[in-house]
Amino acid sequence: MSITADGYLNGTRPAPDELLPSAVPVRFVTEEGTAADAPSEYAASSDDRLGEAYRRMVVARRFDQQASALTRQGRLAVYPSSRGQEACQVAGALALRQQDWLFPTYRDTAAVVSRGVDPVEVLTLLRGDWHCGYDPVATRVAPLCTPLATQLLHAVGMADALRRRGEDAVVMAFVGDGGTSEGDFHEALNFAAVFGAPVVFLIQNNQYAISVPLAEQTAAPALAYKGVGYGVRSEQVDGNDLVAVLAVLDEAVEHARSGHGPFLVEAHTYRLDGHTNADDPGRYRDEEEVRRWAAADPLPRLQAWLRTRGTLTDQDIDAAQAEAEALAADLRARIELDGPPDVLEMFDHVYTHPTPQLNEQRRSLETEVEGTEA
Ligand SMILES: Cc1ncc(C[n+]2csc(CCOP(=O)(O)OP(=O)(O)O)c2C)c(N)n1
Numbered sequence: 001m002s003i004t005a006d007g008y009l010n011g012t013r014p015a016p017d018e019l020l021p022s023a024v025p026v027r028f029v030t031e032e033g034t035a036a037d038a039p040s041e042y043a044a045s046s047d048d049r050l051g052e053a054y055r056r057m058v059v060a061r062r063f064d065q066q067a068s069a070l071t072r073q074g075r076l077a078v079y080p081s082s083r084g085q086e087a088c089q090v091a092g093a094l095a096l097r098q099q100d101w102l103f104p105t106y107r108d109t110a111a112v113v114s115r116g117v118d119p120v121e122v123l124t125l126l127r128g129d130w131h132c133g134y135d136p137v138a139t140r141v142a143p144l145c146t147p148l149a150t151q152l153l154h155a156v157g158m159a160d161a162l163r164r165r166g167e168d169a170v171v172m173a174f175v176g177d178g179g180t181s182e183g184d185f186h187e188a189l190n191f192a193a194v195f196g197a198p199v200v201f202l203i204q205n206n207q208y209a210i211s212v213p214l215a216e217q218t219a220a221p222a223l224a225y226k227g228v229g230y231g232v233r234s235e236q237v238d239g240n241d242l243v244a245v246l247a248v249l250d251e252a253v254e255h256a257r258s259g260h261g262p263f264l265v266e267a268h269t270y271r272l273d274g275h276t277n278a279d280d281p282g283r284y285r286d287e288e289e290v291r292r293w294a295a296a297d298p299l300p301r302l303q304a305w306l307r308t309r310g311t312l313t314d315q316d317i318d319a320a321q322a323e324a325e326a327l328a329a330d331l332r333a334r335i336e337l338d339g340p341p342d343v344l345e346m347f348d349h350v351y352t353h354p355t356p357q358l359n360e361q362r363r364s365l366e367t368e369v370e371g372t373e374a
Pocket of ligand 1: 175180206209210
């Protein structure tokens with residue numbers, strides 16, 4: 001570790017004016033699917049990559065719909081839907097390389113599926129199991145995180161460790177608008193900036209923290225401005241415009257990968273469904289607002305854009321839909337195949353040498369379970 005002449009650790013820092021986000025969210029495609037006046041500093045992806053993003057968004061939405069249906073059938077304990085947030089979820093996964101890490105929240109299951117993790121394993125935790133279902137090291141995806149913003153500190157620690165080990169890997173950490181009021185969010189930004197950790201923070205500002213609207217959450221001009229005070233380069237983007245989200249995240253990942261430290265992106269989006277299946281959003285938001293955001297849905301917007309460019313055919317659309325249906329059918333077929341969990345497993349994998357008290361509790365539970373089964 002070295003301290004430079006201007007007093008920073010590990011090299012240069014962006015100048016103050018380079019940290020500032022755009023005054024309005026970056027946008028490439030309008031709600032009607034036509035071209036917007038996009039800023040030149042971000043590069044749109046190739047049509048091939050955007051076609052791949054479209055396919056993944058169709059799959060993500062079908063996965064989300066299927067998971068919501070599983071809660072209504074009592075086959076899944078709880079599900080926080082990301083319907084309407086697919087541009088963020090898919091762009092987040094697409095911007096990463098295989099060696100990179102993703103740190104999701106409970107709402108980011110579609111991103112984890114888009115990263116290639118088995119959908120059944122992605123839903124393991126939300127079925128009520130005690131473990132996260134997939135192998136975080138093999139998949140390079142941290143467990144879905146429920147305590148708000150704690151994953152950000154884990155992500156920064158991981159990014160800093162990867163940098164110290166000289167690995168070519170970037171970490172992307174998701175957080176909601178509500179999560180930006182947590183102390184952990186601020187500590188994570190500060191730590192990441194001081195140590196130049198290669199981490200991209202993606203705020204999905206879906207306008208609500210359960211029933212708390214953004215206006216009651218913050219007085220900042222935009223959440224993206226929260227990075228500036230810590231020395232983190234920041235940007236805001238139309239989170240329902242896949243082309244824009246991917247362009248900004250590509251830049252953010254490249255910034256982190258090339259040794260320029262952390263990058264904060266705020267994506268303005270909207271959760272079209274309730275906070276979870278246990279929530280009634282009609283109690284805190286009106287239908288007119290939901291209708292307005294439904295008209296800004298990221299999926300038909302990207303479809304219209306690619307259709308106008310002549311790069312998405314009817315066959316492509318049908319193929320994406322068929323793939324999504326196959327995934328949903330497979331999910332329905334496999335979600336309960338592993339049966340009820342072994343309750344005694346909760347004593348495993350915590351201590352190499354469990355305490356005498358834990359051993360006693362295990363024996364006690366074992367006796368109780370045997371008594372129930374007898
Ligand atoms: C540390 C902590 N405090 C409170 C909660 C309860 N809680 C669960 S979700 C939520 C709202 C989060 O909103 P936001 O960060 O905007 O994410 P979203 O759910 O909209 O994706 C709260 C307060 C929690 N999970 N963790």
